[in-house]
Amino acid sequence: xxxxxxxxxxxxxxxxxxxxxxxxxxxxxxxxxxxxxxxxxxxxxxxxxxxxxxxxxxxxxxxxxxxxxxxxxxxxxxxxxxxxxxxxxxxxxxxxxxxxxxxxxxxxxxxxxxxx
Amino acid sequence: xxxxxxxxxxxxxxxxxxxxxxxxxxxxxxxxxxxxxxxxxxxxxxxxxxxxxxxxxxxxxxxxxxxxxxxxxxxxxxxxxxxxxxxxxxxxxxxxxxxxxxxxxxxxxxxxxx
Numbered sequence: 001x002x003x004x005x006x007x008x009x010x011x012x013x014x015x016x017x018x019x020x021x022x023x024x025x026x027x028x029x030x031x032x033x034x035x036x037x038x039x040x041x042x043x044x045x046x047x048x049x050x051x052x053x054x055x056x057x058x059x060x061x062x063x064x065x066x067x068x069x070x071x072x073x074x075x076x077x078x079x080x081x082x083x084x085x086x087x088x089x090x091x092x093x094x095x096x097x098x099x100x101x102x103x104x105x106x107x108x109x110x111x112x113x114x115x116x
Numbered sequence: 117x118x119x120x121x122x123x124x125x126x127x128x129x130x131x132x133x134x135x136x137x138x139x140x141x142x143x144x145x146x147x148x149x150x151x152x153x154x155x156x157x158x159x160x161x162x163x164x165x166x167x168x169x170x171x172x173x174x175x176x177x178x179x180x181x182x183x184x185x186x187x188x189x190x191x192x193x194x195x196x197x198x199x200x201x202x203x204x205x206x207x208x209x210x211x212x213x214x215x216x217x218x219x220x221x222x223x224x225x226x227x228x229x230x
């Protein structure tokens with residue numbers, strides 16, 4: 001069975017601080033995919049990133065960066081120089097190897113509040 | 117953005133009544149999913165479809181049924197709604213021709229069962 005743990009339920013930081021959201025996963029698949037989604041106060045789910053299990057290279061997209069470490073089964077998300085617009089609930093998710101048929105297992109989410 | 121709509125967007129109903137939620141896509145994606153979102157649980161998969169008339173159960177399928185008679189429509193039915201089914205329901209799609217393979221979500225339906 002797959003499992004995703006986001007131990008941080010809520011985080012508050014002051015604007016411009018850096019913040020890291022933790023994600024730890026469990027799976028027996030050798031091929032799998034990891035995702036991060038953002039859910040702003042408006043409620044929609046916004047796709048941020050997808051990473052496959054064979055690609056451990058860290059990724060940076062503007063102020064966002066992701067650190068994938070297979071050795072610790074973690075896929076952490078860092079926001080640099082946080083902004084008020086980053087306030088949202090962030091979900092980490094995991095899927096198995098079936099291309100296009102990605103039944104996602106979600107973590108419980110981390111609510112991030114950026115204080116102006 | 118992927119063309120996914122859900123209807124209704126909000127619904128209040130009474131215990132014991134049947135409810136059908138509709139997901140409609142204009143992207144011709146093969147796979148469609150229904151999730152529910154509850155505090156402390158994140159999103160959990162209810163049912164999914166891997167083609168017309170091909171569906172399967174997810175993690176929390178009890179009390180729900182689905183149907184997919186056309187590629188673009190995926191219906192979720194609560195045969196006899198209970199208060200425990202009060203939730204926000206999200207539809208998602210994947211499997212487009214772009215090969216990018218990420219899952220796109222609809223705007224959600226907030227269902228309240230009194």
